[in-house]
Amino acid sequence: MKLEKNYFADVRNDDLTEIGQARPRSDVPGHVSGKTVYFADRHIPGTLHLKMVRSPHHHARIRSIDLSDAERHPGVARILTAKDVPQNLYTILILIQVGPEDEYVLAQDKVRWKGEAVVAVLADSERAAAEAAAKVKVDYEVLPAVLDMEEALKPGAPTVNELHPGNYYLYDSGDHRKVRFGDAEKGLVEADFVLEQTYRSSPIEHAPTETTGCLVVPEGNDRFTCYTNTQAMFFTLDNASIILQMPGHKLHMVGGTVGGGFGGKVDVTVEPVAILAAKLTGRPVSFIYSREEEMQISSPRAAETITLKDGVMKDGRIVARKVTGYTDAGAYSRHSPYGAQKGAAHYPGPYTIPNVWIDTYCVYTNRTPSSAMRGFGVTIADFALEVQMDKLARLIGMDPLEFRFINAYRDGDMKAHRQPTEGAALIECMQEASRLADWPVAERFMKMSSYKQEA
Amino acid sequence: MPKVPIQLVLNGEERAEFVDSGATLLKVIRDKLGDTSPKGGCHQGTCGACSVEIDGELKLSCLVLAETCGGADVSTVSSLSSDGVLHPLQRAFMENFAAQCGFCTPGMIMAAKSLLDRIPDPTRDDVIEAISGNICRCTGYEPIIQAILTAARANSLTAA
Numbered sequence: 001m002k003l004e005k006n007y008f009a010d011v012r013n014d015d016l017t018e019i020g021q022a023r024p025r026s027d028v029p030g031h032v033s034g035k036t037v038y039f040a041d042r043h044i045p046g047t048l049h050l051k052m053v054r055s056p057h058h059h060a061r062i063r064s065i066d067l068s069d070a071e072r073h074p075g076v077a078r079i080l081t082a083k084d085v086p087q088n089l090y091t092i093l094i095l096i097q098v099g100p101e102d103e104y105v106l107a108q109d110k111v112r113w114k115g116e117a118v119v120a121v122l123a124d125s126e127r128a129a130a131e132a133a134a135k136v137k138v139d140y141e142v143l144p145a146v147l148d149m150e151e152a153l154k155p156g157a158p159t160v161n162e163l164h165p166g167n168y169y170l171y172d173s174g175d176h177r178k179v180r181f182g183d184a185e186k187g188l189v190e191a192d193f194v195l196e197q198t199y200r201s202s203p204i205e206h207a208p209t210e211t212t213g214c215l216v217v218p219e220g221n222d223r224f225t226c227y228t229n230t231q232a233m234f235f236t237l238d239n240a241s242i243i244l245q246m247p248g249h250k251l252h253m254v255g256g257t258v259g260g261g262f263g264g265k266v267d268v269t270v271e272p273v274a275i276l277a278a279k280l281t282g283r284p285v286s287f288i289y290s291r292e293e294e295m296q297i298s299s300p301r302a303a304e305t306i307t308l309k310d311g312v313m314k315d316g317r318i319v320a321r322k323v324t325g326y327t328d329a330g331a332y333s334r335h336s337p338y339g340a341q342k343g344a345a346h347y348p349g350p351y352t353i354p355n356v357w358i359d360t361y362c363v364y365t366n367r368t369p370s371s372a373m374r375g376f377g378v379t380i381a382d383f384a385l386e387v388q389m390d391k392l393a394r395l396i397g398m399d400p401l402e403f404r405f406i407n408a409y410r411d412g413d414m415k416a417h418r419q420p421t422e423g424a425a426l427i428e429c430m431q432e433a434s435r436l437a438d439w440p441v442a443e444r445f446m447k448m449s450s451y452k453q454e455a
Numbered sequence: 456m457p458k459v460p461i462q463l464v465l466n467g468e469e470r471a472e473f474v475d476s477g478a479t480l481l482k483v484i485r486d487k488l489g490d491t492s493p494k495g496g497c498h499q500g501t502c503g504a505c506s507v508e509i510d511g512e513l514k515l516s517c518l519v520l521a522e523t524c525g526g527a528d529v530s531t532v533s534s535l536s537s538d539g540v541l542h543p544l545q546r547a548f549m550e551n552f553a554a555q556c557g558f559c560t561p562g563m564i565m566a567a568k569s570l571l572d573r574i575p576d577p578t579r580d581d582v583i584e585a586i587s588g589n590i591c592r593c594t595g596y597e598p599i600i601q602a603i604l605t606a607a608r609a610n611s612l613t614a615a
Contacts (some may be wrong), residue, residue, distance in 0.1 A: 013472060022513050024549055024550070025552070025555075027557065028548075028549045028554050028557070029541075029549065030548075031554040031555075032493075032532075032541065032544075032545040032548045032549055032554060032564060033492075033532065033535075033547075033558030034490075034492025034493075034532040034560075034561040035492070035533075035535050035591045036532065036557050037491070038491075038494070038558065040495070041491035043485070045485040080507045190579055206592075207592055208556075208558075208592055209494070209496040209502055209504055209556075209558045209559050209591070209592055210494065210496060210556070211496070256566070257556070257557065258556060259494070259496075259556050259557070259558030260556045260558055260593060261556075261594045261612065282580070287551070291496070291497040291498065291499060291501070291502075307532070315609075373599055404549065440527070449615075
C-alpha cells in the first residue's frame with residue numbers, strides 16, 4: 001500500500017501512524033484455522049426446525065388455511081399462523097419514525113409477493129418440518145398483480161398494499177421526495193445541448209455464502225437467547241420486542257461474525273417468529289434460510305428507473321439537471337423509502353450544477369420486498385449519472401475525464417440541497433486516476449485543487 | 456429414524472458415532488463430531504464451503520452420506536495447524552487479505568491444499584481451476600489466487 005503525500009501537501013500533517021500501513025485483520029487467524037464461530041456453529045440438542053410455508057402467488061387473498069394433515073405429521077411440535085403473533089403488523093424503520101407499519105410477520109388475509117411467509121411449521125427434524133409444510137393447505141383467491149413500477153403508479157392499477165394507496169410511499173413532502181435548486185427549466189432552455197436518457201436496473205441479490213438465520217434458546221430465567229447473523233442487532237432487538245410484545249430485557253441477542261451480509265442481513269425476518277416459536281413450545285428453535293430462500297426470499301437491492309435530463313454548454317459546464325427516479329420497494333417498505341430519499345439527495349452527483357430539479361418516488365409492486373445493499377439509493381444512481389456523464393462528454397466532443405474536472409465540486413461550492421461543500425478531494429482523486437490509468441488530461445486540470453480556487 | 460454406527464478417522468483421530476441414516480458427512484462432522492470448520496452455504500454442492508478431504512481426495516461433505524464413510528480418513532482445515540503453528544497456506548491467506556467474512560475460507564484452503572498436494576508449483580490457471588468450485592462473495596478472488604501462489608512459492612523455496 002502506498003500513501004500519496006504530494007496531494008494536500010501544504011495542509012496535511014504527516015503524523016499518521018495507521019493510515020497507509022498494512023495491518024492484519026483481527027479476526028483472520030480464526031478464519032484461516034476454522035475456529036471463527038458463526039451463529040450456526042452451535043449444536044443445541046432438542047432443537048426444533050422451522051420451515052416456512054410461503055406464498056406461491058404474487059398477489060392473492062387467503063380464503064382459508066387447513067393445518068389438519070400437517071399437524072398430524074410425525075415429529076410436528078407446533079404450527080404458527082398470523083393469529084399467534086402478538087403484534088403481527090410491523091415495519092423495521094418505525095424505530096426512527098419511518099412508518100406506517102405495513103408488513104405482516106405471517107400473512108394475514110392476503111399475500112402480496114411470491115414467497116411471502118404464511119405458516120411456520122416446527123418439527124423435530126428438518127425433514128419432518130419440510131414434509132409437514134408440504135401438507136399445509138392454503139386456499140388462495142388469486143388477484144391481479146402489478147410487477148412494474150410505471151404500471152403500479154397508473155390510475156386503476158391493482159392496490160399492492162392497502163396501507164399505501166396509489167402504490168407509492170407518502171412522504172411528508174407528498175408522493176415523492178424533491179430537491180429544487182435554481183431554475184432547471186430555464187437552465188435547460190439556455191443550454192447549448194440537452195440530453196435526456198432513461199436508465200433501468202434489475203433487483204440484485206447479495207448472495208452471501210452464509211444464509212440468513214438464527215438459533216433461539218429459551219432459558220431457565222424466562223429469557224430467550226437468540227444467536228443471529230443479523231447485521232442490525234438493535235433493529236432486530238427492538239423490532240422483536242415490539243412484534244412479540246415482550247420487554248427487551250427478556251431478549252438476549254447474540255451476534256458475532258457474519259458470513260457475508262452486504263446489507264442483505266439488516267431485515268428482521270427470522271428472529272421474531274423463531275423467538276415466538278421457542279416461547280410457545282419451550283424448546284430451542286432453528287430457523288435458517290435454505291440457499292433457495294436466500295436467493296428468492298431475502299430482499300434484494302431495489303430495481304430502479306432513472307430519467308436524467310441534463311443541459312450542457314459547449315465549454316463543458318453542466319448548467320441544469322432534471323431527474324425523476326423510481327425505486328421499486330416490492331410489496332413492503334423495509335428500507336426502501338429511505339433508499340429513495342437518499343437518491344434524491346445524491347442525484348447531482350459530485351458535481352456543481354446551478355439548476356437542479358429532482359423527484360424520487362418509492363413505489364410498491366407485487367415483487368419481493370427490496371431493502372439495503374451496499375450504498376442502496378445511490379449506487380444505481382451513480383451508475384446512471386456516470387454513464388450520463390460519458391454521454392454528455394461525447395455529445396460536446398470533450399474528453400470524459402476533463403469534462404468531470406470542469407464540473408467537479410470543490411470546497412465552497414453550494415450543493416443542490418444547500419449544503420456548502422467541505423473537504424472535497426475529487427479533483428485530487430481524478431488527478432491520481434489520470435496518472436495511474438495513463439489517461440492524460442490537459443495541464444490546467446492537473447494544476448487544479450479542491451480547496452484552492454484559481455484566480 | 457434408524458441410527459447407523461460408523462467409525463472413521465477425523466483429523467488423525469479415531470472416532471465412532473451413531474448417525475441418522477441419510478445424514479450428510481457435513482452434518483455429522485459439525486453436529487456429532489464437534490468440528491464446525493466445514494461450513495454449509497448451500498447444502499447442494501454448489502458453494503464449496505463444506506470442502507474436506509476424504510482419503511486424500513477433495514470432496515463436498517454436503518453431498519456425501521456419512522454412512523458411506525466407514526473406515527475413511529477425513530480431514531478438515533482444522534487438521535492443517537498444530538500447536539498454534541499455521542500451515543503455509545493459512546499464513547498466506549492471512550498475509551494476502553484473502554479472507555474477509557471468512558465463511559468460504561476453510562473450504563477454499565482445503566481446495567488449495569488439494570491443489571498443492573497434486574501440483575506443488577501451480578500456474579495461475581491451475582489455481583483458478585482448483586478453486587472454481589468454491590464461491591467467495593467478499594474478495595473478488597484475486598487476493599485468494601495471490602495467497603495460493605505465494606504459499607506455493609514459499610513451499611518450493613523450503614523444498615529447494
